Amino acid sequence: MGLKRLTLVNSMQSDTLQKFIFICSAKSCSKNGSEEVKSALKAYIKSNGLKKEALIVKTKCMDFCKSGPNVVSNGQLYHKVSVKEAKEILRELLRD
Numbered sequence: 001m002g003l004k005r006l007t008l009v010n011s012m013q014s015d016t017l018q019k020f021i022f023i024c025s026a027k028s029c030s031k032n033g034s035e036e037v038k039s040a041l042k043a044y045i046k047s048n049g050l051k052k053e054a055l056i057v058k059t060k061c062m063d064f065c066k067s068g069p070n071v072v073s074n075g076q077l078y079h080k081v082s083v084k085e086a087k088e089i090l091r092e093l094l095r096d
């Protein structure tokens with residue numbers, strides 16, 4: 001299972017190392033704005049030519065429903081993420 005997952009991630013990469021931001025898209029987080037956060041990040045990535053560097057991944061419930069929208073980036077879990085905060089999380093991820 002672990003090897004298959006690594007193979008899948010590797011096949012999605014081209015010549016640069018792509019980084020991932022995970023956004024909960026389950027019911028509570030969606031109600032609290034996760035779809036807006038996801039759309040804003042995707043638009044930011046597209047308008048800044050970052051498609052090879054960053055990928056937004058929708059997830060199922062992370063079990064922190066009262067604190068959504070929940071975002072995971074670089075091993076960190078962020079709660080109640082606004083669009084502005086999500087862009088900062090993405091910029092920070094790409095600086096690493």
Ligand code: FES
Pocket residue numbers: 024025026027028029030060061062063064065066068070
């Ligand atoms: S709905 Fe997002 S953590 Fe549960």
